[in-house]
Amino acid sequence: MLNRRAFLKAVGSIAATTGALGGLASYAYSKENSGGHVIVVGGGWGGNTAAKYLRMWSNGAIKVTLIEPSSRFVSCPISNLVVGGLKQIDDITMSYETLSKRWGVNLVHDRVTRIDVAARKVGLSNGDTLDYDRLVLSPGIDFLTDEIEGLSGNEERIPHAWKAGPQTALLRQQLEAMEDGGVVAIHIPKVPYRCPPGPYERACLVSNYLKQHKPRSKVLLLDANPDIQSKKGLFQAAFEERYSGILEYVPNSTLLSVDASSLTAELEFSEVKADVLNVIPPMRSGRLVDQLGIELINDRWVDVDWLTMEAKGAPNVHVLGDATFPAPTMPKSGHMANQHGKIAAAAIINLLAGQAPNPAPVAVNTCYSFVDDTNVIHVASVHQFDAEKGTLMPVEGAGGVSSAPNAFEGRYALSWANNVWTDMLG
Amino acid sequence: MKIKTLLLFTCLVGLGAPALADDPNLARNLAATCANCHGTNGHAVDAGTPGTMGALAGVPAEDLMTKLSAFRSDLVPATIMHQIAKGFTEEQLQLIAEYFAAQPR
16 A cells, blocks of 8 residues: 555665665765765656665765755656545655665755756856766756647646646646536647656546546547557557546647637647646756757757766766657656666766776666556566667567556555655665 | 697687676666665565565575566466566576575565
8 A cells, every 4th residue: 555654664664774784874975985976967766766876886985966956756657646636745745865864865955057068067056066077967858838839837727747746736636626517638749758658547547536526527638649659458448448438538639729718728620628728748858958068869858878878979977767868669757767777877886987887788667557546557668788789679578568457456556656766765 | 820729710710709798786787677666675665565566685596586487488477577577588587586685684
């Protein structure tokens, strides 16, 4: 059963059995025996993982500074359960404290505004400048709101809830305030976007909520794509079997403009007026990467070397997670960002010691989606480094999806969340 | 050319490019891919709770390898582990099993 108490208890008990792991927080940083200084920017799935693993695997020899503007971590995975009324925002909100207290990561609550790649310095919004030997950027995504007329500046009226936190709570509040018989419209941008199954899970959980509490309401799932982008057969079946009276899936729905006062969405061939309008805008890598002065793929994503996660063209800078231009079939997921963090940590430790990085990195992905309050479907893949192709390739015959939604995986999904949150933050 | 030298020459030519040495932390790196579900170093936070993935730390390597092989060959029912185990070679799974076995419980 997912709850903060289990998470906190686990973190507490791990901290108590420090043994060989203890003392990292008090490890005195001195230039003489230091392994170098790594700055990690972004306290999300990639950044937190990289920070912890750098400290853990170097036995505290490498100094790590994590720069993150938020004082608390809010998880986007599982946030659809908050939107759907099955969890509270507190259930997905966590502290960064253990990274500092147990692992000795220096936490800086600020925002990076400048990166000098040649000089190996970052500038903060408070005016401070920090030096680094290696820089890890895990900046997530930023929205291209200008591509939808009328959207910019209206995110409080038309939430995306695609970055967890106040937006998640906001969307939930709007759904709770909506009267029975109302219309909820959710718009999905063209691929690629963060979390391929996410919008379909959201549609399921919103429909699940309405079916139970506001049964005359409707959900319009407007998809700019021609098809369901993840676990297609399974979501299609879930829509038909569970929500046929409530949810309508409309593919090929290009969104041209929105009107915030009337909550009207102008699509290519029609107009939709909603009572709750959730637009997930098209997205790109977090804009911080523009500081690197490198060309982005499709003007959006950072091309990286999968052996080290280094950004091509930006020496000593590693980029993780959603911001990367993916290896073949690699999804933009929190789970994958966590795997990137580990590849980067291992590579950086080797590189700082003058050694070659691991020539055979592996990344695994698992995404669990709730189709109602109990039943879950997954998609999994394993990616192995292919020396000939010079990239991570999905292993043929491995990976796959669930045979059907089931409550067994419903429990696994919550266990996954508890374990991966602690893996990143505890 | 003397026979011995000729043989040596042939052998060296036949070897081709030398294989890249394994990373000294290969087992650790491979095992880290499992932490998302099984906890850092196999210390699952909800170990012992029914319906969870379970801890791996300190489990004998032979037991882990038996399970992983069974998943890999579809010999036991699974929701996801068969799909993941098939993504690794037997050698990689052996390294992972030995890594977790060596972790304190």
